[in-house]
Amino acid sequence: MGAADNNPRKKGHSSTSKAHISKQPMTWSNWYKHINWLNCTFILFVPIGGCILACWTPLRLYTAIFAVVYYFNAGLGITAGYHRYWAHRCYKATLPLSIYLAAAGVSAGQGSIRWWSKGHRSHHRYTDTDKDPYSVKKGFWYSHIGWMVLHQDHKRIGRADVSDLDEDPVVRWQHKHYIKSAIFMTLIFPTVLCGLGWGDWKGGFIYGGILRVFFIQQATFCVNSLAHFIGEQPFDDRNSPRDHVITALVTLGEGYHNFHHEFPSDYRNAIEWWQYDPTKWMIWLWKQLGLAYDLKQFRANEIEKGRVQQMQKKVDTMRSKIDWGIPLEQLPVIEWDEFVEASKTRALIAIGGVVHDVTAFVKEHPGGKAFIASGIGKDATAMFNGGVYRHSNAAHNLLASMRVGIVRGGCEVEIWKGVGRVEGKTGVETLAAGGQVTRRAPMVKVDEAQP
Numbered sequence: 001m002g003a004a005d006n007n008p009r010k011k012g013h014s015s016t017s018k019a020h021i022s023k024q025p026m027t028w029s030n031w032y033k034h035i036n037w038l039n040c041t042f043i044l045f046v047p048i049g050g051c052i053l054a055c056w057t058p059l060r061l062y063t064a065i066f067a068v069v070y071y072f073n074a075g076l077g078i079t080a081g082y083h084r085y086w087a088h089r090c091y092k093a094t095l096p097l098s099i100y101l102a103a104a105g106v107s108a109g110q111g112s113i114r115w116w117s118k119g120h121r122s123h124h125r126y127t128d129t130d131k132d133p134y135s136v137k138k139g140f141w142y143s144h145i146g147w148m149v150l151h152q153d154h155k156r157i158g159r160a161d162v163s164d165l166d167e168d169p170v171v172r173w174q175h176k177h178y179i180k181s182a183i184f185m186t187l188i189f190p191t192v193l194c195g196l197g198w199g200d201w202k203g204g205f206i207y208g209g210i211l212r213v214f215f216i217q218q219a220t221f222c223v224n225s226l227a228h229f230i231g232e233q234p235f236d237d238r239n240s241p242r243d244h245v246i247t248a249l250v251t252l253g254e255g256y257h258n259f260h261h262e263f264p265s266d267y268r269n270a271i272e273w274w275q276y277d278p279t280k281w282m283i284w285l286w287k288q289l290g291l292a293y294d295l296k297q298f299r300a301n302e303i304e305k306g307r308v309q310q311m312q313k314k315v316d317t318m319r320s321k322i323d324w325g326i327p328l329e330q331l332p333v334i335e336w337d338e339f340v341e342a343s344k345t346r347a348l349i350a351i352g353g354v355v356h357d358v359t360a361f362v363k364e365h366p367g368g369k370a371f372i373a374s375g376i377g378k379d380a381t382a383m384f385n386g387g388v389y390r391h392s393n394a395a396h397n398l399l400a401s402m403r404v405g406i407v408r409g410g411c412e413v414e415i416w417k418g419v420g421r422v423e424g425k426t427g428v429e430t431l432a433a434g435g436q437v438t439r440r441a442p443m444v445k446v447d448e449a450q451p
């Protein structure tokens with residue numbers, strides 16, 4: 001929990017007496033001051049009470065169907081409404097759709113649009129930092145629920161601009177009348193509907209109200225925890241957001257969170273047609289019905305840029321762990337005569353202007369000892385590149401591990417500029433497949449007998 005504040009803002013004050021409770025260590029004597037009892041009541045105690053009461057409340061079929069349908073509406077209110085419409089402005093909604101989303105969102109019991117979107121914009125702006133209201137860097141449970149059940153120092157949370165929301169009459173009305181509308185939409189409406197509809201007042205209250213809210217709350221909290229915890233990072237791995245189908249299944253498609261943090265104003269979270277994103281499907285459907293318009297979408301080219309850069313970063317890391325042979329720049333430059341002289345005591349072969357010590361390899365040469373021995377003390381470029389046998393890419397790579405020098409006056413200048421050289425971000429230079437400096441176009445055509 002909160003670590004002691006070693007850097008009190010005001011000089012002269014003792015850190016513990018004036019510091020916000022969240023910055024004081026939790027002890028046996030102050031733990032209850034850390035707890036946000038109001039939030040605890042709504043997201044823990046009431047749901048626990050609902051689970052206990054459910055043991056004595058039979059679940060009727062109509063009530064179950066209603067609870068599931070209402071659950072999905074509340075979920076869409078959060079994902080398509082609070083999140084993609086208000087927090088990120090991914091599309092524009094007509095007034096009827098806006099009112100529906102505000103009402104459905106209230107029924108999920110997650111605060112007003114204004115409060116929710118402000119926190120979410122801070123989360124995007126300050127992801128993984130101390131200013132992130134639900135930073136996963138403080139632990140899975142902190143990002144899931146801890147940030148709500150423990151008191152937070154509001155001065156810590158990063159600033160986010162919500163002036164556009166303050167101009168939205170639906171947002172203003174919902175914020176002003178939040179408590180009343182939340183009590184009505186979360187509990188009274190499901191109770192009365194199930195009661196008047198098929199006489200199940202208690203079931204409507206427990207299943208359509210309390211437990212439905214509990215499940216939708218936990219599902220939404222997963223976007224802050226699970227979506228920053230499990231899965232792949234195809235677009236950027238510098239921050240915690242991740243893509244995972246399980247998170248998507250739980251959150252009506254919000255699980256492609258690595259994409260979402262990179263392209264937050266895109267109305268989609270899943271960009272592939274086969275990925276599960278019912279929120280995207282609904283927004284698209286509303287567009288067909290004339291309820292939504294101006295759906296924002298990043299160009300595929302921009303998205304692919306990020307994906308390729310991230311793939312490149314992974315490849316750079318992999319190749320930095322591989323020994324590609326001594327870089328040409330670090331090899332000693334020797335005269336041709338020195339090379340010939342030295343090859344009398346060591347098995348040296350020049351290929352493409354690069355000298356290789358094959359002493360230990362002669363016996364292991366897959367093509368036999370005789371062929372390799374015939375190249376010792378000579379320029380075997382043509383022989384290696386097809387004159388005798390056109391060696392594989394792997395053979396060129398293996399050869400590079402034996403290089404010991406460069407022959408002066410050879411064609412090394414051109415070689416050093418050779419095609420296929422790639423400078424990785426890690427500073428480790430390597431070669432694309434087939435790009436070793438020793439590789440030459442075959443000088444003699446082999447195995448091409450005329451019919």
Ligand SMILES: [Zn+2]
Binds near residue numbers: 123224241261
């Ligand atoms: Zn996030």
Ligand SMILES: [Zn+2]
Binds near residue numbers: 083
């Ligand atoms: Zn977001």
